[in-house]
Amino acid sequence: MKGNDKRYWLDDPGNVTGLYRGLWILGILLLLCDLFLHKHEDFDFAGWPFFYGFYGFLACVALVITAKGLRRLLMRGENYYDR
Amino acid sequence: MTGDFPVALILIAGGLLVPVLGLRMRAVLTLLLPVAAFVCVLAVPEGTHAQVEFLGAQLSLMRVDRLSLLFSYVFLLATFLAAIYALHEDDSMQQAATLLYAGSALGAVFAGDLLTLFIFLEIAAVSSAVLVWARRTKESFRAGMRYLAVQLAAGMLVLAGIAVRAAEGYGLAFDHIGLNGPGAWLILLGLGIKCAFPLLHNWLQDAYPEATATGTVVLSAFTTKLGIYALARGFAGTELLIYVGTAMAAFPIFYAVIENDLRRVLAYSMNNQLGFMVVGVGIGSELALNGAVAHAFADILFKGLLFMSMGAVLLRAGTVKGSELGGLYKSMPWTTGFCIVGAASISAFTLFSGLITKSMIMSAAAGEGYIMVWQVLLFASAGVFHHAGIKIPYFAFFSHDSGIRCKEAPPSMLIAMGGAAALCIGIGCAPGLFYQLLPYAVTYAPYSPTHILDQLQLLVFSALAFAVLMRTGIYPPELKSVNLDTDWTYRRLLPAIWGAMERGYRYAADAMWSMLQPPLRGIIRSIRTAHQPGGLMAKTWTTGGTALWMMVLLLAYLITYLA
Numbered sequence: 001m002k003g004n005d006k007r008y009w010l011d012d013p014g015n016v017t018g019l020y021r022g023l024w025i026l027g028i029l030l031l032l033c034d035l036f037l038h039k040h041e042d043f044d045f046a047g048w049p050f051f052y053g054f055y056g057f058l059a060c061v062a063l064v065i066t067a068k069g070l071r072r073l074l075m076r077g078e079n080y081y082d083r
Numbered sequence: 084m085t086g087d088f089p090v091a092l093i094l095i096a097g098g099l100l101v102p103v104l105g106l107r108m109r110a111v112l113t114l115l116l117p118v119a120a121f122v123c124v125l126a127v128p129e130g131t132h133a134q135v136e137f138l139g140a141q142l143s144l145m146r147v148d149r150l151s152l153l154f155s156y157v158f159l160l161a162t163f164l165a166a167i168y169a170l171h172e173d174d175s176m177q178q179a180a181t182l183l184y185a186g187s188a189l190g191a192v193f194a195g196d197l198l199t200l201f202i203f204l205e206i207a208a209v210s211s212a213v214l215v216w217a218r219r220t221k222e223s224f225r226a227g228m229r230y231l232a233v234q235l236a237a238g239m240l241v242l243a244g245i246a247v248r249a250a251e252g253y254g255l256a257f258d259h260i261g262l263n264g265p266g267a268w269l270i271l272l273g274l275g276i277k278c279a280f281p282l283l284h285n286w287l288q289d290a291y292p293e294a295t296a297t298g299t300v301v302l303s304a305f306t307t308k309l310g311i312y313a314l315a316r317g318f319a320g321t322e323l324l325i326y327v328g329t330a331m332a333a334f335p336i337f338y339a340v341i342e343n344d345l346r347r348v349l350a351y352s353m354n355n356q357l358g359f360m361v362v363g364v365g366i367g368s369e370l371a372l373n374g375a376v377a378h379a380f381a382d383i384l385f386k387g388l389l390f391m392s393m394g395a396v397l398l399r400a401g402t403v404k405g406s407e408l409g410g411l412y413k414s415m416p417w418t419t420g421f422c423i424v425g426a427a428s429i430s431a432f433t434l435f436s437g438l439i440t441k442s443m444i445m446s447a448a449a450g451e452g453y454i455m456v457w458q459v460l461l462f463a464s465a466g467v468f469h470h471a472g473i474k475i476p477y478f479a480f481f482s483h484d485s486g487i488r489c490k491e492a493p494p495s496m497l498i499a500m501g502g503a504a505a506l507c508i509g510i511g512c513a514p515g516l517f518y519q520l521l522p523y524a525v526t527y528a529p530y531s532p533t534h535i536l537d538q539l540q541l542l543v544f545s546a547l548a549f550a551v552l553m554r555t556g557i558y559p560p561e562l563k564s565v566n567l568d569t570d571w572t573y574r575r576l577l578p579a580i581w582g583a584m585e586r587g588y589r590y591a592a593d594a595m596w597s598m599l600q601p602p603l604r605g606i607i608r609s610i611r612t613a614h615q616p617g618g619l620m621a622k623t624w625t626t627g628g629t630a631l632w633m634m635v636l637l638l639a640y641l642i643t644y645l646a
Binding site: 006008010011020023024026027030031033034037039040041042043046050052053054055056057058059060061063064065066067068070071073074075076077078080081 | 340413446466539542
């Protein structure tokens with residue numbers, strides 16, 4: 001089919017690393033916005049600077065590590081139910 | 084139009100007609116009927132119409148109000164998009180089942196009494212099982228049977244609840260029910276199965292991924308959202324639902340992270356989104372209820388879009404297993420783009436539909452002071468971006484190049500995905516317009532600077548967590564596997580218990596037999612000796628002997644008489 005040997009922009013690991021760094025820069029910029037925007041939150045703790053950034057990051061790390069642990073308990077072979 | 088004509092019949096009659104029509108006519112019918120039904124719905128005035136007597140009960144087939152109208156719009160929209168999506172294939176069984184299923188869902192939404200609701204729920208259960216079977220594999224047949232058993236059990240619970248309530252003197256009215264007696268509990272349990280409450284949820288992940296590309300798209304629209312609709316009507320403000328919904332929003336995401344079948348990942352993610360809606364219904368304020376039904380509306384579109392994109396991958400690449408896929412953006416750029424729109428919508432990115440609907444529920448939870456619930460929902464929001472927003476597009480279309488080179492999805496699929504994507508963005512960009520459709524007047528403003536910044540921070544740092552875990556190799560790889568869930572109880576545990584009982588019975592029967600055998604043998608032998616030829620009881624007696632015995636008998640009688 002088309003483009004079997006075509007090089008795509010994302011095929012270059014350097015570009016992927018560039019995207020990754022760009023994402024960090026975006027994240028840090030968003031954190032800095034917290035210092036300048038006067039926020040109206042429903043709960044006091046949600047008004048702490050960087051709350052949402054940290055919550056999102058930690059929530060996802062906790063989610064993935066817990067889920068990875070659950071694999072030991074729950075994972076079976078693909079044909080488990082086929083007997 | 085007076086409204087005395089039940090709109091559901093348009094689709095149901097069409098569904099019954101489909102099998103006898105030719106290919107071209109069938110396609111036209113599947114496209115035209117939802118449009119015709121939509122025109123009818125627009126023309127019907129609000130109020131309760133189409134009241135009929137049935138077995139002495141007063142049924143109303145058309146209760147038209149803002150709540151039923153909202154669900155009817157989105158159900159018809161989903162039916163129309165699914166019809167476009169399926170235009171490239173020719174399967175009259177699937178087309179008929181789709182129209183029957185969509186029609187009965189519409190009938191259930193407009194049902195003004197519980198009996199009508201039950202009848203349409205049952206038609207929906209059977210016709211949707213046919214959609215699972217339409218894949219025509221051994222696995223889909225078995226999954227469809229399990230699905231049907233669960234759905235019919237849910238229907239029986241609802242029916243039992245209706246009967247108990249009628250006996251309690253509440254009548255058949257389908258209005259606010261609340262938890263006021265055993266009948267109400269039975270109905271809630273039945274509806275809970277339809278909504279995939281925790282521990283009652285696994286029929287969804289079991290059956291949906293076994294259907295065809297189109298079948299899963301259609302299935303994802305109706306049954307669970309009917310459950311949400313019925314809860315919103317009957318159980319708004321039931322506090323228990325807040326905690327049930329919170330659990331629903333949180334636990335499936337752990338499964339979604341480790342699941343390999345990407346359509347099953349979406350099924351888990353569906354569970355998580357339904358959790359948000361159930362929380363909204365449980366809070367029960369106008370803002371929360373608006374949020375719950377708005378999120379149901381948005382979810383039908385973005386979840387449908389995500390299932391459509393995975394259906395296109397299934398059609399072209401032949402699999403939706405994360406472990407087999409990767410790099411498909413090179414072959415299917417349009418599908419990739421539409422999938423990302425669906426992913427952004429479910430993740431509640433700014434200017435996408437999920438943001439303006441889910442945040443109403445979050446805001447209502449915060450406004451009522453449910454701190455823990457709110458925190459768990461925020462965790463679930465980060466998690467949904469992680470498993471549905473990133474994992475789905477990443478493992479299907481990016482990740483390591485699997486070497487699969489296939490054709491782009493057919494035009495019918497692309498048009499349907501394009502339509503759904505446009506609606507997701509449209510709702511996100513014009514919340515004011517969309518909010519006008521909701522049951523209660525909306526004062527909520529989703530795009531405050533605080534909310535935009537908070538949400539972006541949450542999502543960007545969730546993405547960063549994914550990137551960091553991926554680059555450090557901590558992220559669990561996609562593996563060919565199945566994960567045990569509650570379906571294990573009826574696919575393994577119950578059969579195992581049954582098997583053990585069977586073996587136990589056989590063992591006990593054998594033991595008892597071997598114990599009883601010697602004395603039984605003895606009895607049989609003595610009976611046989613008495614009755615066999617020449618035996619005591621089989622002998623012919625002489626006349627003299629018999630006369631003698633008669634005399635003895637008469638003598639004995641005489642003696643007892645005189646004594």
